[in-house]
Amino acid sequence: MSDSRRQQRVTVLGATGSIGTSTLDVIARHPERYRVHALTAHRSREALLAQCQRHRPSLAVLDDERDAAWLRERLLQAGLAIEVRAGQQALSEVASDVEVDVVMAAIVGAAGLLPTLAAVRAGKRVLLANKEALVMSGALFMDAVSRHGATLLPIDSEHNAIYQCLPPEHRGGLARHGVTQLLLTASGGPFRGWSRERLAAVTPAQACAHPNWSMGRKISVDSATLMNKGLELIEACWLFDARPEQVQVVVHPQSVIHSMAAYSDGSVLAQLGNPDMRTPIAYGLAWPERIDAGVEALDLFQIARLDFEAPDETAFPCLRLAREAMRAGGTAPAILNGANEVAVDAFLAGRLSFPGIGELVGEILATLPAERGDDLETVLGADARARQAAHTWLNRG
Ligand SMILES: NC(=O)C1=CN([C@@H]2O[C@H](COP(=O)(O)OP(=O)(O)OC[C@H]3O[C@@H](n4cnc5c(N)ncnc54)[C@H](OP(=O)(O)O)[C@@H]3O)[C@@H](O)[C@H]2O)C=CC1
Ligand SMILES: CC(=O)[C@@H](O)[C@H](O)COP(=O)(O)O
Ligand SMILES: [Mn+2]
Structure with a gap:
């Protein structure tokens, strides 16, 4: 397999949402191309547990430390070695991790701005569904894309068209x-x-x-x-x-x-x-x-x-x-x-x-x-x- 066909490692921000679940559906159809690196949710811990069991990421992120502790415990019981982190900063970490190639930015609203920008600043291939991030920060977002050599691909159906x-x-x-x-x-x-x-x-x-x-x-x-x-x-x-x-x-x-x-x-x-x-x-x-x-x-x-x-x-x-x-x-x-x-x-x-x-x-x-x-x-x-x-x-x- 050439380098361009090496398995791509994907972080899905907002994995439990509508775009997140559709993304995982597409990824699961191509296991030879994609591997899930990290999955994130806000509070949907049961849904994230099910996604971890199905897609076996290296990392999972929830907002609240108590939810993260709950998830850690369940994953341990299931015999899955998945690291669980909590909080806002953890979102930016899994978006910019050196091991990641592709970031699906599918958190809803302004909460997605910092992790999406972190992915851009780390020069990732960024699949942008979270339109609010770009609406809020337009010039500085596009400037960061150019300066950090990120590949920005629009996912919003109209912009993708x-x-x-x-x-x-x-x-x-x-x-x-x-x-x-x-x-x-x-x-x-x-x-x-x-x-x-x-x-x-x-x-x-x-x-x-x-x-x-x-x-x-x-x-x-x-x-x-x-x-x-x-x-x-x-x-x-x-x-x-x-x-x-x-x-x-x-x-x-x-x-x-x-x-x-x-x-x-x-x-x-x-x-x-x-x-x-x-x-x-x-x-x-x-x-x-x-x-x-x-x-x-x-x-x-x-x-x-x-x-x-x-x-x-x-x-x-x-x-x-x-x-x-x-x-x-x-x-x-x-x-x-x-x-x-x-x-x-x-x-x-x-x-x-x-x-x-x-x-x-x-x-x-x-x-x-x-x-x-x-x-x-x-x-x-x-x-x-x-x-x-x-x-x-x-x-x-
Ligand atoms: N759905 C679609 O077809 C389309 C969506 N988009 C855009 O994509 C983005 C996602 O939309 P959609 O999938 O419909 O939204 P959903 O509400 O279905 O999912 C939102 C996701 O973001 C997570 N989330 C919510 N709030 C926070 C927060 N404060 N911090 C961290 N994570 C959070 C949710 O976690 P939890 O489950 O725990 O709440 C969930 O995983 C939006 O910006 C939307 O405009 C663009 C085009 C089409
Ligand atoms: C799927 C998608 O991209 C949505 O943004 C969609 O466009 C919403 O439909 P409206 O055209 O009704 O806003
Ligand atoms: Mn749209």
Whole structure:
């Protein structure tokens, strides 16, 4: 086996989540190519124990020391020599470990920023699902990718699609490669076509019932508010060196076209496939090769039609707020993201209405001034201030 075909050692951050379990599914199909080095979870100790028994990593990480002690004990009883660590720092350690080749960044939210950056700074192949990390720290994240020679592969289905539709060396300005626009598809979520009035009474269960994708609760709510598309617009700007004006959001309810790139000669290249995250995950793991992902072949006769419409930014203001935050620059996207995470938690806990998510994020963006966001301390400070202001807004009389 040549060096490029040596077994790759993979750390999966957020292993117990939707992306994490899909990643392990793809890895298990190719034992000759991949070996699991480390698996991490926040609190799901039973799920992590089952994954350790199945995938036999060298290391496992949980947030709390008591959960870690519980896992250590169970692994010992099972006769498995797996080291268990606890806490935030341990996440960055297993992401940057010299023995690791590939890191799947699949922790949800801002909690993924430091371990993902640790993987980037260690020059790993980083498979980026955790879009919030890039949204928060855009310039410094992309700068770290260049400076440390990391290989960044987008896993978010739309960005993975665009990556596949662009020429291999696309950085340095889209225009140089004849690309005129990126067409970012959106399903429209479970409330596509609903009025603002009707949205007032929606429940967390309704918001989490995505029409096409099975995902974690936070991103499902983001899809329902269109904040997911807003975060993805910002993500696309950083990944592909695009201005917000160069990214057009196209509602496509079937989620079969995962996104497109338009060229100056009139060509539009699209990537299609069944809505199954194992496709972009397999692409990221194997790039530039292709491997079986266990995904059913696309049957166009069964799909029969593909529809397109413009997003409704009146009923769903979060997309506009994200675009404005990207235009404002600096720490504005970190403020948007921090406020949104607090708002989504409050909505899921029954403390905020669905339209309240956009209202809260809009209010925090309007009140907190954005600063230049060139260093990590400033980004983390903006995130903390946004969260504090959002909690104050929620607790107001
Ligand atoms: N699901 C999807 O199809 C897609 C997801 N993404 C992005 O991928 C990321 C993961 O999404 P998804 O898999 O749906 O999320 P899930 O909620 O399903 O999983 C999140 C994972 O992160 C862990 N986690 C949560 N909070 C923390 C924390 N504070 N510290 C450490 N680990 C933590 C969870 O552990 P535990 O189980 O213990 O809580 C779990 O393993 C998100 O950024 C999302 O936007 C992007 C495109 C598609
Ligand atoms: C699978 C994936 O990439 C999600 O981000 C998905 O795009 C969510 O669907 P929406 O288009 O509804 O936001
Ligand atoms: Mn997506």
